[in-house]
Amino acid sequence: MEIITTHTKIDFDGMASMIAAHKLYPDAIPVRLRSFQPNVKKFLSLHRDIFRFQPIQRIPVDRIHRIILVDTSTLSIVENLAPILTKRDVDVIIYDHHPRPEHAIQANEAIIRNVGATTTILVQLLKEKNIPLTPIEATAMALGIYADTGNLTYNRTTAEDVEAVAYLFRQGADVTAIRRFLKVIFTQDQKRILYRLIRSAVKFSVNNNKIMIGAVEIEHYIDDLTLVTQRLADIEEADAVFCFYYDQQRDIVYIIAKSQTDNIDVGKLMTGFGGGGHARAASAQIPKGTLTALKARLYQQLKKVTVSPLTVGEIMTSPVSRISIDTPISEVENFMEKNQIHGLPITNDQGELVGIISKTDVEKARVNQLMHAPVKGFMTKQIKTISPQDTLDKAEALMIMHNIGRLPVLDAGQLVGIITRTDVLKHLYNKTTG
Template sequence: MDLIVCHVNADFDCLSSMLGAKKIYHEAIPVFPGSQERKVREFLRTFEPLEIRKVREIDLQSVTRLILVDTKNPHRLGPFSELALSGKVRIHIYDHHPVTEDDLRGELEVIEDAGATATIFTEMLKEQKIPITPMDATVLCLGIYEETGSLRFSSTTERDLLAVAYLLRNGANLNIVSEYIKAELSKAELKLLNELVASSRDLLLYGIRIRIVKASREEYFGDVAHLAHRIMDMEHVDALIMLLAMEGKVVMVGRSRVPELDVAGVLGEFGGGGHPVAASATLKDEPLEVI
């Protein structure tokens, strides 16, 4: 059995990459290893671009190959981590994140410099002349737009622009994309954003101004990465480290505008990962004050 798996707390780049992988690995079964970001869940309640199975429906003993998309970090695979590290299954990797020492290795690795893994799959589908529907194009576009900040982040490449152009020619619906990428904050999110901003303190290291913000919540709070983008848009700082304590864990989100500060390297010290300009980590059973 072949499985297509992304990282936990799946975003639109995960969803679009799973769709792209399914078109190449026809017999493979897409499976979310854990939770999804709120907007992804909302999208899947309205649209069903591909059938995605639940972990409990999978017999792990029957898995012979893992097709990993948008990650190669074994610690972000949820219940599939042990299987990926066991050496008992073949591994294919498709990812756009920089390579780190802790990464899994695969018998096939497509790890390239692009703003989104969805861009890599869009190029592959185009090169292999695999037809896509307007909905396919829209989902792939969602992945690229989300991961590149609607083509505004410094991690955006020429490849991403060309991929979007191809998807538009194939019927991608930008009205749907804009509905799910640019959303108004809920009351709870706005309250949390205000608390984060109010907690701000700055560190000045080697001329780099780093804003540290933190907050706590008793209940689980879904996707918070977009709040980091909001704060970076509001504040004139070089980098941001956001910490949110909830349900016995601390979520860390890092953003950087300057090449001198690699937030993936910083959060990698806490078991996280990502890009030099955008990264995240999750710590369990660590008090916020200690971190």
């Protein structure tokens, strides 16, 4: 007997990966180890006659000789399959887009690719093998990719994910159905937990990264705590959010982590707690253990693995060109054109920063036929500055807030550099911006 299965709390990517794997392995039985997330459950309730998933309790496990495991390779996440997965006479094939954990399930074949969704890997194989899809199958698979990539907006989204979605649309995927089933509606339990998290959360800094930790006790398991954690991350201005949920009924602590920055790899952090996931989203569950002790343990791990964010001092232009307040506008224009720059800081006789002039200011002087006038009559005197120790994110925020293209960098009151929109864009897109 062959079975296809995934992690215990099945999301859209897990469901879609199982559906896609069943197209590749039509003799295998799709099996659920536990339950589906609420939106997945709604989708399957409507499509019950098309997509069937047998509960593991109905499967004679002693007859299983092959397991096709999708969207996970972590043993603790498929705990009720552990005795079978470790048997020598059972073949294991894994399809996954998560980084392989340190103690990964041993497999005869493991197809691991760095894409946004496991469904993408399987859709690529279906396309290569020219296996036809019905519009409903294509819709189910597109749901998996959209859900796990945040509608193709998460950082881990790749060109392969976009190409897979395009292929599924050519197979008839229905965008209206996708939008309907991806729509998230908060339950009263989720709203109550979110409110308690907001009230109890603690914020602190690790290596100049803003961290938020929330912890609540829950009387029973509540569906889709990942959604609650994501909403908290959206509301609060933090680089990473860690939520501890203590299930009193099961005596288990669920840790769900979300990162908004490359400086904090929550997947690596959760591996240390027996879980796993991506650099930006990960989780773990721990039998027993006090919340206080677990939070202290997380704090120690954060200090070890958190990377300091890029600072202004690391990418600013230094030394910086500057002009005196008595320089004629015509000379300023020539200097800008020669050096292909759009703005210049202005200093007084003591070398102190007193203003800044842009190409727009020069154009105003030209229109008024005042190119002979000194720059002090056209410079901007209300200057926004930044320090070398400030983060690049702060520089970006200041530029957006004040609609300015450059920030002089001051250290102990002295002009030491300048950072421009172009510098920010080069880092944002990791390439030279024209």
